[in-house]
Amino acid sequence: MPIVGTGHLELTAVNAGYLERSGFFARRQREFPVCHDIHLTMERGKTLGLVGESGSGKTTLGRAILGLASVFSGTIRYHPPEGPAIELQNLNQARWRPLRKKLQIIFQDPFSTLNPRLSIESILSEGMRVHFPDQSQPERQEKMRSTLDLVGLSADVLSRYPHEFSGGQRQRISIARALILDPEFIVADECVSALDVSIQAQIINLLLDLQDRLGLTYLFISHDLAVVKHLSHEIAVMQEGRIVEKGSVEKITATPEHPYTRELLEANLAPAI
Ligand SMILES: Nc1ncnc2c1ncn2[C@@H]1O[C@H](COP(=O)(O)OP(=O)(O)O)[C@@H](O)[C@H]1O
Ligand SMILES: [Mg+2]
Known part of the structure; x- marks a missing residue:
């Protein structure tokens, strides 16, 4: 069982962004900072x-x-369920590889992230082949079936292709692709923003249900506070690369302190156009 109440991921004084090539023949790399002095704790589950x-x-x-x-400076500390904490900032590719399956991302746009030329079976088995090379074919089949079941899809989707599915179904497939590797932590980046409101609710309920069943930890990213408050325990408000306010959902929505948080709340109260 996951241990509740222990910091699972901790960000301390993180400055992050991109490296841009500059100078003659782009030989130099210049730091392009985006996120400044980020302190965040994500609790397991x-x-x-x-x-x-x-x-x-x-x-x-x-x-x-x-x-x-x-990551230009600061620390990102990941506490696995067993063993010592691992600092993720600036790990090289080889050291990242075994961690990739544990820390996954689901993107906004299931249209561009599912390769249209691959069947759902190929999409789901790709990661298993990389991360669990010793699995037998029947084991893989069983894992695909049980994972599709978790996201509310039947096994007959395996022989089909992404274009045959609606946006909501595609997002279920993206979630299955992440889940099949038995992750602990998932970054869900605007993962319902491209969906109709009624479908958004279904996917949010699915994410909540999966968290209950599997003890997953989410970093749920959205520009939409109304969506965020449905499934978050804590909320962090970001403005121009800084966390300007953080706290429980109740605190952020009932007694916001920062003017920017109030602005976001008011934007949510405005009627949808
Ligand atoms: N690959 C990249 N290289 C350089 N700058 C980037 C890259 N991706 C995003 N940015 C810049 O980082 C800033 C923040 O973007 P982003 O993190 O995508 O914001 P958000 O997800 O909140 O919309 C923007 O100014 C954007 O132009
Ligand atoms: Mg974004």
Whole structure:
């Protein structure tokens, strides 16, 4: 059973962004900072919602945790269920490899992240082949079936292709692709933002159900505070690359302290256009 109440991922004074090539023949690399002095703790089995307007640096922070954007300073400490903590910032590719399956990402757009030329079976088995090379074919088949079942899809989707599915179903397939590797931590980056409101609710309920069953920890990223508050335990508000306010959902939504948080709340109260 997951241990509840222990810091699972801890970010301390993290500065992160991108490296840009500059200078003659692009020989030099210049730091392009996006996220500044980030302190966050993600509790095991809980959801931290990260909210802020477009361009505030949310995706960059999610990517930095997973080694997909540069960390210039600070520490990102991951506590596995067993064994010592691991500092993720600036791990090289070889040291990341065994951790990849544990720390996964689900993106906004299931249209562009599912390869249209691959069957669902190929999409799901790709990661298993890399991360569990010793699994037998029947074991893989069984894992695909049970994982599809978890996300509410039947095994007959395996022979089909991404274009045959609706946006919501594709997002279920993306979630299955992450789950099949038995992750502990998932960055869900605007993962319902491209979906109709009724489908958003289904996917959010699925994420909640999976968290209950599997003890997953989520960093749930969205520009939409109304969505974030549905499934978060804690919320961090990001503006221009900084966390300007953080706290429980109740605190952030009932007694926001920062003017920017109030702005986000008011934007949510405005009627949808
Ligand atoms: N690959 C990249 N290289 C350089 N800059 C980037 C890259 N991706 C995003 N940025 C910049 O980082 C800033 C924050 O973007 P992003 O993290 O995507 O924000 P959000 O997810 O909150 O919309 C923006 O100014 C954006 O232009
Ligand atoms: Mg983003």
